[in-house]
Amino acid sequence: xxxxxxxxxxxxxxxxxxxxxxxxxxxxxxxxxxxxxxxxxxxxxxxxxxxxxxxxxxxxxxxxxxxxxxxxxxxxxxxxxxxxxxxxxxxxxxxxxxxxxxxxxxxxxxxxxxxxxxxxxxxxxxxxxxxxxxxxxxxxxxxxxxxxxxxxxxxxxxxxxxxxxxxxxxxxxxxxxxxxxxxxxxxxxxxxxxxxxxxxxxxxxxxxxxxxxxxxxxxxxxxxxxxxxxxxxxxxxxxxxxxxxxxxxxxxxxxxxxxxxxxxxxxxxxxxxxxxxxxxxxxxxxxxxxxxxxxxxxxxxxxxxxxxxxxxxxxxxxxxxxxxxxxxxxxxxxxxxxxxxxxxxxxxxxxxxxxxxxxxxxxxxxxxxxxxxxxxxxxxxxxxxxxxxxxxxxxxxxxxxxxxxxxxxxxxxxxxxxxxxxxxxxxxxxxxxxxxxxxxxxxxxxxxxxxxxxxxxxxxxxxxxxxxxxxxxxxxxxxxxxxxxxxxxxxxxx
Numbered sequence: 001x002x003x004x005x006x007x008x009x010x011x012x013x014x015x016x017x018x019x020x021x022x023x024x025x026x027x028x029x030x031x032x033x034x035x036x037x038x039x040x041x042x043x044x045x046x047x048x049x050x051x052x053x054x055x056x057x058x059x060x061x062x063x064x065x066x067x068x069x070x071x072x073x074x075x076x077x078x079x080x081x082x083x084x085x086x087x088x089x090x091x092x093x094x095x096x097x098x099x100x101x102x103x104x105x106x107x108x109x110x111x112x113x114x115x116x117x118x119x120x121x122x123x124x125x126x127x128x129x130x131x132x133x134x135x136x137x138x139x140x141x142x143x144x145x146x147x148x149x150x151x152x153x154x155x156x157x158x159x160x161x162x163x164x165x166x167x168x169x170x171x172x173x174x175x176x177x178x179x180x181x182x183x184x185x186x187x188x189x190x191x192x193x194x195x196x197x198x199x200x201x202x203x204x205x206x207x208x209x210x211x212x213x214x215x216x217x218x219x220x221x222x223x224x225x226x227x228x229x230x231x232x233x234x235x236x237x238x239x240x241x242x243x244x245x246x247x248x249x250x251x252x253x254x255x256x257x258x259x260x261x262x263x264x265x266x267x268x269x270x271x272x273x274x275x276x277x278x279x280x281x282x283x284x285x286x287x288x289x290x291x292x293x294x295x296x297x298x299x300x301x302x303x304x305x306x307x308x309x310x311x312x313x314x315x316x317x318x319x320x321x322x323x324x325x326x327x328x329x330x331x332x333x334x335x336x337x338x339x340x341x342x343x344x345x346x347x348x349x350x351x352x353x354x355x356x357x358x359x360x361x362x363x364x365x366x367x368x369x370x371x372x373x374x375x376x377x378x379x380x381x382x383x384x385x386x387x388x389x390x391x392x393x394x395x396x397x398x399x400x401x402x403x404x405x406x407x408x409x410x411x412x413x414x415x416x417x418x419x420x421x422x423x424x425x426x427x428x429x430x431x432x433x434x435x436x437x438x439x440x441x442x443x444x445x446x447x448x449x450x451x452x453x454x455x456x457x458x459x460x461x462x463x464x465x466x467x468x469x470x471x472x473x474x475x476x477x478x479x480x481x482x483x484x485x486x487x488x489x490x491x492x493x494x
Contacts, residue, residue: 020124021053029114031105033064039111040068046115051122056088076102126161152325201238203483204470212381217372221386222421228385230479232344233276236261240314259341260313262334266350270316281305285477323352324370347385365410372414402460418461424451
């Protein structure tokens with residue numbers, strides 16, 4: 001045992017030597033893995049290679065993980081070829097050090113305790129480094145570095161540390177990235193319907209998008225009265241209503257169906273948004289709810305729907321003109337306190353940009369970059385609603401295009417998916433001829449009948465899949481989008 005006990009060889013720079021660590025715990029944990037590969041799952045559920053203080057130990061753990069995950073043996077003999085050129089291991093005695101590790105193995109029952117100890121010490125080291133960074137930034141007084149920005153940055157890094165055991169991820173090995181990709185594909189394969197992401201509750205949209213993917217920024221755009229907010233509210237309600245908690249594919253406790261939804265309503269109040277959700281659930285027109293003009297049966301449905309939705313994990317923040325930094329900070333807190341699987345922002349142009357900015361294009365660019373950063377940091381899909389420019393109205397075909405996005409360059413560039421809501425019925429209604437024009441009236445009525453109760457979601461950009469059009473039904477009375485029954489389907493949609 002004495003031949004491998006050392007506190008200064010192979011460890012990081014001298015300035016790090018005083019940081020909390022336990023070399024013996026790392027040695028004995030690695031020794032246990034080298035003698036019994038079945039213990040890997042116990043250790044891997046707590047730690048990763050970056051949690052080891054000694055970089056040589058981190059490399060040994062990585063190689064063990066790679067071999068064990070391929071159902072290959074990880075032992076001093078099988079690891080030797082991969083580490084023969086390792087200078088750090090050579091300084092510790094070369095391959096003989098691996099044999100010494102195996103000889104110092106801790107008992108199998110203690111592996112998880114040792115892993116937890118290594119993890120806790122790694123978090124302490126990160127806290128110390130983070131504290132020093134925060135102090136250094138606070139003493140560096142510059143005009144372009146506001147204290148509020150430093151607070152947001154510190155909160156972001158602390159959140160990352162609390163979630164992952166590290167404040168900055170940096171580079172990760174291709175092996176780690178491949179494992180994550182396989183996990184996502186496996187989850188989609190195991191899940192009914194084959195969706196890789198969260199279901200929107202709208203079948204044709206799910207087929208086109210593959211669900212709402214984690215870390216994606218989705219832009220939902222449209223002209224006023226097209227139903228952007230209604231569609232976003234419908235998706236939020238569908239996701240929250242389907243929420244079911246359990247053990248996810250990566251072994252964590254979380255949403256296995258649906259999810260917890262956060263809704264930033266910068267235009268409408270929380271009460272107005274809740275009324276829309278209740279209108280859809282109770283099938284009572286929203287204008288009747290606002291006026292209180294309901295029959296006894298409708299009011300009973302309204303109350304019952306409200307009771308059913310009490311436990312629905314849908315959280316609404318209706319603070320107006322919310323700065324992007326505060327928006328991200330509140331989203332982090334929501335995920336820490338109540339969980340968060342989907343974030344919706346209604347709408348993008350109402351988010352306050354950082355600083356004053358020299359142009360609106362730069363401001364919108366900062367907002368979209370901030371929303372994409374939230375999606376990646378919290379590992380959730382973010383849906384941001386956006387207005388379209390008036391140039392749509394000047395064309396004969398009023399179906400939106402990517403060029404119709406206001407400040408389109410930055411939005412189109414940062415988004416993973418860009419969707420447009422289009423209802424031809426809205427425009428046809430405004431083309432109604434006079435009552436005396438009988439021929440035109442007959443044509444208009446035929447055209448209205450063809451588009452009545454129908455809507456299109458045009459997918460103009462999708463980074464991971466095809467573009468195209470999704471046909472949906474739309475019930476204006478309840479502000480509800482739904483699946484459009486095909487002519488060959490029966491009443492049950494089959």
